[in-house]
Amino acid sequence: MQQLNSLTREAQALAAGIMPLSRNESEVGRIMQICNACRYCEGFCAVFPAMTRRLEFGKADINYLANLCHNCGSCLHACQYAPPHEFALNVPQAMAKVRGETYSDYAWPxxxxxxxxxxxxxxxxxxxxxxxxxxxxxxxxxxxxxxxxxxxxxxxxxxxxxxxxxxxxxxxxxxxxxxxxxxxxxxxxxxxxxxxxxxxxxxxxxxxxxxxxxxxxxxxxxxxxxxxxxxxxxxxxxxxxxxxxxxxxxxxxxxxxxxxxxxxxxxxxxxxxxxxxxxxxxxxxxxxxxxxxxxxxxxxxxxxxxxxxxxxxxxxxxxxxxxxxxxxxxxxxxxxxxxxxxxxxxxxxxxxxxxxxxxxxxxxxxxxxxxxxxxxxxxxxxxxxx
Amino acid sequence: MNPSSIPDVLVIGGGNAALCAALMAREAGASVLLLEAAPRQWRGGNSSHTRNLRCMHDAPQDVLVDAYPEEEYWQDLLKVTGGITNEKLARLVIRASSQCRDWMRRHGVHFQPPLSGALHVARTNAFFMGGGKALVNAYFRSAENLGVKIRYEAPVSRLELKDGQFVAAWVGDERIEARACVLAAGGFESNREWLRQAWGQNERGEWPADNFLIRGTRFNMGNLLKFMIEAGADAIGDPTQAHMVAIDARAPLYDGGICTRIDCVSLGIVVNENAQRFYDEGEDFWPKRYAIWGRLVAQQPSQIAYSIIDAKSVGRFMPPVFPGVRANTLEDLAAQLGLDAGAFVKTVSDYNAACQAGTFDHTTLDDCHTNGVSPAKTHWARPIDTAPFYGYALRPGVTFTYLGLKVDEHAAVHFGGQPSANLFVAGEMMAGNVLGKGYTAGVGMAIGTAFGRIAGNRAAMAAKKKQGEYRAAA
Known part of the structure; x- marks a missing residue:
């Protein structure tokens, strides 16, 4: 877990120079870095092929990927790193949380x-x-x-x-x-x-x-x-x-x-x-x-x-x-x-x-x-x- | 137990081979009870971490391109095992791999085109959509639908055997009878004490296995394997042989799976804790070499090594799960990695000076090599001179062990050379018959699928015969 925390901190620090990530966005960034090293779910939907075109995940990338996710759940049930694994990956949940922020952040007025x-x-x-x-x-x-x-x-x-x-x-x-x-x-x-x-x-x-x-x-x-x-x-x-x-x-x-x-x-x-x-x-x-x-x-x-x-x-x-x-x-x-x-x-x-x-x-x-x-x-x- | 509540076939294990055996036995009309040692959320053993099946095919087939004929597959196996294989059993596995996928699909397994970053196996390997855990989920669903009884958190500690035949299995204090049994409970890679004994102490007084990480399941304790060998079953394989790759030292102790690999070794240099290089990093393409690096790192002091690259290599290898240690100078990188800065800078300078000008191309065996440094780097040798520099600490990561039980083409367990009439074995517990050492992607699943299906079928037949004997006696 210490590694994961430091990973998150690093992601936050990295992001700080560009655009601060929200907590939910940082979580998607953390997850995408792990997913990008695995890629087993590529066939399910567009999110994972889109992910493989990136090495780093900024705010815009994260909001884009989150809204590309249809919450079909396939990648959660197929995930070797889903809870109770210590990586605790839950792609659909993390994406859904960011989507909620997208809707409110981009609301007009x-x-x-x-x-x-x-x-x-x-x-x-x-x-x-x-x-x-x-x-x-x-x-x-x-x-x-x-x-x-x-x-x-x-x-x-x-x-x-x-x-x-x-x-x-x-x-x-x-x-x-x-x-x-x-x-x-x-x-x-x-x-x-x-x-x-x-x-x-x-x-x-x-x-x-x-x-x-x-x-x-x-x-x-x-x-x-x-x-x-x-x-x-x-x-x-x-x-x-x-x-x-x-x-x-x-x-x-x-x-x-x-x-x-x-x-x-x-x-x-x-x-x-x-x-x-x-x-x-x-x-x-x-x-x-x-x-x-x-x-x-x-x-x-x-x-x-x-x-x-x-x-x-x-x-x-x-x-x-x-x-x-x-x-x-x-x-x-x-x-x-x-x-x-x-x-x-x-x-x-x-x-x-x-x-x-x-x-x-x-x-x-x-x-x-x-x-x-x-x-x-x-x-x-x-x-x-x- | 009254006779009607005794299952025909008891399957011990919950991974690919066990599930194939359970499904085949059930399809053959047997009643089946499957015992998985792990809780439900950890079910599936190492199969949950797999991603593909090496398949023989004579023409393009859905997700498989071109052809991968039997002979080529056999030659590949012969090469990676250095001849420590059994041609008859190996060819049986190879042929089965060309015919099993429709059956797999019927039980809910889906295949997908090769993953990006894995095009080198597009011809030989069929990828499971969603990976091995999706396959395991599909098989468990199908087994439940067909009426296979499944129990989780049911580790078998020992069997009751009589004259080379299975009588019952013990889960704690509970005795479970069956007419036939399939053992598919995996190797012993999660058993750290056993690994420690097998690897012993080295010349530096270290216990190398203490520093190994386990890429796979935490539930493969090898208890049943040990019991069987002590009970006189014929064994095969060397306990120190294990599939071992160099993985990120920050990976979890168990279940790190595929994402903990480090794919930049061939692009830079690798040093040990004394900041010395110890092997040709550019010997061959990384997918062909990654499996030897686990053992190479295991032989280094403290079983640790450091893969070093510079900015030129970023974006040219599969992204690692953890970010590398990053520094703007070599001295700073050495300090962050805990290496002696003087020795590290000298190693890098010597290597840089030895790099010969060439045309770098990481997609071919290019002409960038060193001259006058030992060990040489024979391809992709470019000076490490462009900041920022990155370092990744490496540890040996054990995927699975090779020690197992000797079988014939019917997957029967043998005692003193004689096949058991009702006890069969599949998966990692017998993979060593085909794969005495070495590895090539997707062959473990090919062995597990082929022998799991054979074992299930044979166990169903053996159970029917037993039931006939019981009726005749009654």
């Missing part, structure tokens, strides 16, 4: 980065605020009693322009905050120019969740050393469900402004079909992810981030639940309250996008693009054995 520290609370407060706001609005706008003034017509409760004026600024702010955050990250990891091939490959890796396949196609680890494809599948349900819901909203917006067709739309219409399909995906996916998250091996990943993970999952689940409930009950007496619930959840989801688990998709995609660029560049190390 910087002050809001703190929201990650107690993200479960952040999400809960946002949800409570969203629900409260819309329930109160409902009471205010409808007056006493939740009577459906017109079957299925949401705008008879919340006028269209009122909804746009509430959601558009929140959504645009979220998009801006995420863009500015990832732009700073992108500059720090100095990726170089993206070719069409690199961009296409990265996009494919994002859309297919390539690195949850374990490198051999049998999937990643969850509860133990056995492989499972369910995490990848449930993530696909979640991601594509989310995208379908997003598409439903997009199509409805076009209908409204371009074609002048106002909601409500018929059950067989494109926005409703997309929304229902997406809603079902967003029901199955997050439910499965939550189940896997509960069963996940405690050493795989950072337990302290579970409130963030689960907060986001639950928010997605509530979005689809309330959305589908609204569709089912839109012609009934409860439409008003169902609408308020759904809008409250969606508002909380949008508001917390740049300060919650959602950010992982943005930073991971950026890291994957950097990897696709980097692996096309010549390797300037000349290690003798090759």
């Amino acid at each position: 910087p002050l809001f980065g703190r929201l990650y520290k107690h993200n479960g609370l952040t999400v809960a407060l946002a949800l409570a605020a969203g629900l409260a706001a819309f329930l109160m609005l409902t009471v205010l706008l409808v007056g006493k009693g939740f009577q459906a003034p017109e079957a299925g017509n949401f705008y008879s409760i919340f006028p269209h322009n009122l909804l746009v004026s509430m959601f558009a600024p929140v959504f645009l702010f979220a998009a801006l905050a995420l863009t500015l955050g990832v732009r700073k990250f992108w500059r720090d990891v100095s990726p170089g120019r993206a070719s069409l091939a690199a961009g296409g490959e990265a996009l494919g890796n994002v859309l297919a969740m390539k690195y949850l396949d374990g490198g051999h196609g049998q999937g990643c680890n969850n509860a133990d050393d056995a492989f499972t494809l369910w995490r990848r599948r449930f993530h696909h349900f979640t991601f594509y469900g989310f995208m379908l819901c997003f598409a439903a909203t997009g199509v409805a917006t076009l209908y409204h402004y371009l074609l002048g067709w106002a909601a409500p739309y018929a059950l067989g219409s494109l926005p409703v079909v997309l929304g229902v399909a997406g809603g079902i995906g967003l029901l199955i996916g997050p439910a499965g992810l939550l189940w896997l998250n509960v069963r996940r091996h405690p050493e795989q990943g950072d337990v302290a981030q579970r409130p963030m993970d689960r907060g986001f999952i639950v928010l997605l689940l509530l979005t689809s639940l309330t959305g589908l409930a609204l569709l089912a009950g839109r012609d009934g007496a409860a439409m008003g309250i169902l609408l308020a619930l759904h809008l409250g959840v969606v508002m909380a989801l949008f508001a917390t996008l740049p300060y919650g688990k959602f950010a992982h998709g943005i930073f991971r995609s950026a890291a994957l693009l950097k990897w696709s660029i980097e692996r096309r560049q010549p390797n300037n190390l000349q290690l003798g054995d090759d």
